[in-house]
Amino acid sequence: MNTERIYQLIFSFGSAVATALSPTLPYILLCTAAVLADCFTAWQLDKRVRKAYPDKTSRNSGKFKSSHFGSVLVTLLQVYLLLTFAHFLHVYVTESLPFNALKLAAGLVIGWQLWSCLENMSSCNGAKWAMVLQQIMVDKTARHFDIDPAVLEGLTGRRPEHLGDGTGEPMNNGRQRPSAFMATTLKPKQVVILGTAHGSNVPGKCSPDKKFREFRFSRDVITLLKPKLEALGYLVFVDMPADEVPSPQGTELSLRCRYVNGICKKFGKDNCIYVSIHVNAAGSDGQWHDARGFAVYVARSCSAASKRLARTICDLAISRGLRGNRAVPSEHYWQANFYVLRNTACPAVLTENLFQDNRADVEFLSSQAGKEAVATLHLDAIKSFFAE
């Protein structure tokens, strides 16, 4: 056989295959577009997650490694094979039936990809329409974290050593350190989620001279408090540790709640508590005021456990001389429908640690002793709450 003849054969064979497969071409194009749309929305989600959780993600996180590109190609190849199979099934087997196997297969692929697109678009998204979709769809946010959700899953019941600092940021590349991991089994189910106050990009929330800032104080206290809680064996998470928070405020607050509720889902809401650490203000006029002292809030229709936690912190604060000069409610907690209290599944309190517009309070809070006092107050109250 000469070369010319071989080319001729290949050409004839190629055209025969192309003719046989040509009816699948429009469907192949549609399905390819759907798969690419899924990739595009996943990429957009990745950007949102990175922005909202800078401490839990890195350039190398979750999706969008080069290995992910390979898996997109594999998906496409599987889709093409399915369409080809469906086409021949229709031509040779199911032709007389009232449905077209090719159209059916293409419809399934496109439906599946569009659903995935909607999941990508609604995850980590504070918009109203996204919140509605979140009720029925999977939240893919955690898939874009550095940490493998499976690692978090396997954690329940064991010491969270390999979780590193408890914010989900893995130490040791997210791998277990066998010695520390296997050696201790302690208080596995007690989870403390600490809430930071506001962010560096939120206006106001500071002393009249602007030297004391609420977001900084809250994060400084949490930096002191977290290792102390972890040393006692609690599993500790921080909802928004980065200085900057997503805006607008609606997005920030709903992301905080979704983070807390995700942890509640994983560990059981009865095993978790949420403590948001703030500083009070008597006015918003930028002036110094007289009001001083500690307060702790729960939502208006909250659980008995929330009330018990709040009362525990309040009583301890009073016993440590932080009562200030204001009336304390007879219940020993205050009630307000703060968003993060109303929309979190576990017992939740918000502490107002003295006043950022009272000179004496600010002087105390700005000192190392003041921060230590607030951190220790929370530590001891949480300890005695879980001990009961």
Ligand SMILES: [Zn+2]
């Ligand atoms: Zn605040």
